[in-house]
Amino acid sequence: MNAAVSAAENTGFDIDIELRRGDARSGFRRAFAIRSEHRVIAVVGDSGAGKTSLLHAIAGLLRPVRGRIVVAGETLFDRERRIDLPAHRRRIGYVFQDARLFPHLDVRANLLYGLRGAGARERRFELDAIVELLGIGHLLARGTAGLSGGEMQRVALGRALLSQPRILLLDEPLSMLDMNRRDELLPYLQRVREESGLPMIYVSHYPEEVRRIAEDVHRIG
Numbered sequence: 001m002n003a004a005v006s007a008a009e010n011t012g013f014d015i016d017i018e019l020r021r022g023d024a025r026s027g028f029r030r031a032f033a034i035r036s037e038h039r040v041i042a043v044v045g046d047s048g049a050g051k052t053s054l055l056h057a058i059a060g061l062l063r064p065v066r067g068r069i070v071v072a073g074e075t076l077f078d079r080e081r082r083i084d085l086p087a088h089r090r091r092i093g094y095v096f097q098d099a100r101l102f103p104h105l106d107v108r109a110n111l112l113y114g115l116r117g118a119g120a121r122e123r124r125f126e127l128d129a130i131v132e133l134l135g136i137g138h139l140l141a142r143g144t145a146g147l148s149g150g151e152m153q154r155v156a157l158g159r160a161l162l163s164q165p166r167i168l169l170l171d172e173p174l175s176m177l178d179m180n181r182r183d184e185l186l187p188y189l190q191r192v193r194e195e196s197g198l199p200m201i202y203v204s205h206y207p208e209e210v211r212r213i214a215e216d217v218h219r220i221g
């Protein structure tokens, strides 16, 4: 295999799955096919199209009824080959719509929680560098209750990166913010995209927003 081919295989996404939720008669059932050689892709679609379900399948939280999931050259799931990496071995950094910070911990402890989860694995992301990247040094001693929505999402991003993920999944991270706050957070997301070098899937309702983040946009539904 020549170097160009293997480089392309190691950065892209090859997802071809069918998902089912709920019962066979009235539940949700849909096939998804996403092939991309890009490192940062977006998935857009209407409410209920299955965007979150797709991320859950990639994270190992929902088992597809058929197909395969290959990210950056690594097979996470392949029904035919009986490959199904458990969620904790997929090393996914997941950022939700609502930041889901731990309310009983201050910002520093929330960030360190991510680092603790990484254990003895090779560390690519260190606390100081991530704090600098996300501009959250002045928040470290604060509790989470008084943080703005944008600050919470920056801390959530930091916690996800400090868990030393190999893939970053972002599920509508701006959707709880008003327009001005979205504009404030976007440059941080762009910095994470550039500095982390990680494969990323960015889910959103808004094609305009994702064009500023992703190299390749896929519509589902």
Ligand SMILES: Nc1ncnc2c1ncn2[C@@H]1O[C@H](COP(=O)(O)OP(=O)(O)OP(=O)(O)O)[C@@H](O)[C@H]1O
Pocket (backbone or CB within 6 Å): 021, 022, 023, 027, 028, 045, 046, 047, 048, 049, 050, 051, 052, 053, 054
């Ligand atoms: N546990 C479940 N049992 C049955 N149906 C479910 C379950 N979870 C989700 N669904 C259904 O699966 C479909 C896809 O849901 P999903 O949350 O993936 O969509 P989405 O595109 O992320 O939507 P939104 O943009 O509103 O967050 C929806 O119709 C939802 O009602």
